[in-house]
Amino acid sequence: MSETVEQPNQEVGPKPYKGQFAMDPDNLDAELSKIPLFMTQLPEEENDTLSALQSLVFDGTPEEIAQNFKEQGNDCFRAGKIKYKDAITFYTKAIETECKDQKIIEACLANRAQCNLELQNYGRVLSDCSKCLAINPKNVKALYRSAKALLALDKLVEAIDCCDHALAIEPDNKAVKEVKQKAVDRKAMMDKKLKEKEEKEKREREKKEGLERAMKERKIKIKVEDKDVRERANIEYDPETDTISWPVFFLYPEYKESDYIQSFNETNTFQDHLEVIFEHPAPWDAKHEYTADSVEVYFEDTRGLNPKLIKIGKKLPLGKILSLDQYIIKNGVPSFIIIPKNSTFKQGFIDKYKK
Numbered sequence: 001m002s003e004t005v006e007q008p009n010q011e012v013g014p015k016p017y018k019g020q021f022a023m024d025p026d027n028l029d030a031e032l033s034k035i036p037l038f039m040t041q042l043p044e045e046e047n048d049t050l051s052a053l054q055s056l057v058f059d060g061t062p063e064e065i066a067q068n069f070k071e072q073g074n075d076c077f078r079a080g081k082i083k084y085k086d087a088i089t090f091y092t093k094a095i096e097t098e099c100k101d102q103k104i105i106e107a108c109l110a111n112r113a114q115c116n117l118e119l120q121n122y123g124r125v126l127s128d129c130s131k132c133l134a135i136n137p138k139n140v141k142a143l144y145r146s147a148k149a150l151l152a153l154d155k156l157v158e159a160i161d162c163c164d165h166a167l168a169i170e171p172d173n174k175a176v177k178e179v180k181q182k183a184v185d186r187k188a189m190m191d192k193k194l195k196e197k198e199e200k201e202k203r204e205r206e207k208k209e210g211l212e213r214a215m216k217e218r219k220i221k222i223k224v225e226d227k228d229v230r231e232r233a234n235i236e237y238d239p240e241t242d243t244i245s246w247p248v249f250f251l252y253p254e255y256k257e258s259d260y261i262q263s264f265n266e267t268n269t270f271q272d273h274l275e276v277i278f279e280h281p282a283p284w285d286a287k288h289e290y291t292a293d294s295v296e297v298y299f300e301d302t303r304g305l306n307p308k309l310i311k312i313g314k315k316l317p318l319g320k321i322l323s324l325d326q327y328i329i330k331n332g333v334p335s336f337i338i339i340p341k342n343s344t345f346k347q348g349f350i351d352k353y354k355k
Contacts, residue, residue: 062098069094125149156187211237233332249335266319289340298337301326
């Protein structure tokens with residue numbers, strides 16, 4: 001059984017006449033946008049009617065022309081943020097006329113500053129407010145907008161000064177008082193942070209100077225081969241006890257292992273740290289030869305062409321060893337070789353330094 005497909009209603013007969021200015025009712029917004037009165041943006045192509053209307057803008061005295069541009073700018077500003085740039089254009093046209101009425105120019109400068117304030121163009125705000133205040137030093141709006149721009153730029157002293165000038169003219173201006181309070185609060189916070197920063201820098205500077213002085217007094221020598229390692233080396237000087245704490249490596253060449261001691265005070269002995277390290281057998285010490293009592297401590301004397309191995313007493317403090325003529329600290333991190341005194345590895349390792 002076949003189905004009958006209904007055709008949509010179609011107009012029959014001759015089409016009705018459409019005049020030259022007839023509009024398409026289905027696309028009314030687009031049609032209206034072609035008419036200068038209803039335009040929301042300038043057309044790309046030439047529009048004779050619009051050109052004729054634009055030429056009328058410049059009819060009249062400079063004061064009338066400037067006033068007209070000012071009012072157009074005000075209309076754009078009231079339309080909201082999407083029209084702020086257009087408002088700026090109209091205010092600029094007003095300012096660029098030969099208008100002798102300074103009140104119109106003053107208002108346009110203040111209004112253009114407000115548009116730029118909303119658009120966060122703070123430099124332009126300050127420029128326009130400055131020109132506005134040159135015309136009328138008591139323009140509170142210009143002072144207020146200058147203060148808001150200066151606050152946004154963290155120029156807090158200047159912002160407070162602008163508020164003070166405005167309040168001298170209008171002591172009860174609530175908006176100005178609010179801006180001033182924000183500037184005062186932020187300045188207090190920033191002053192506090194700056195003071196804390198300066199105090200911290202002073203402490204660090206004094207600490208560094210104290211460390212340099214202490215190392216000079218102890219005749220400690222540091223050779224820098226790797227600047228990054230040297231900068232990261234956490235050498236701490238305690239001015240109260242006049243002691244230095246060092247980051248130290250204990251090296252175990254037999255197993256190519258090491259221990260890193262973050263803070264080895266110069267008054268502590270090697271025995272102090274060895275007892276802590278070997279309180280329990282090291283996981284790599286298969287023969288259990290490494291204990292605080294069974295190991296010996298050495299360091300390399302690198303002053304000549306061939307390094308020498310020097311044995312030191314475990315009960316000596318670190319500071320005494322670092323002050324020796326033979327000891328040169330590489331990159332700010334002292335290192336010592338740990339070997340079991342009765343191991344088969346010991347003699348072969350020492351013999352390498354005798355060649």
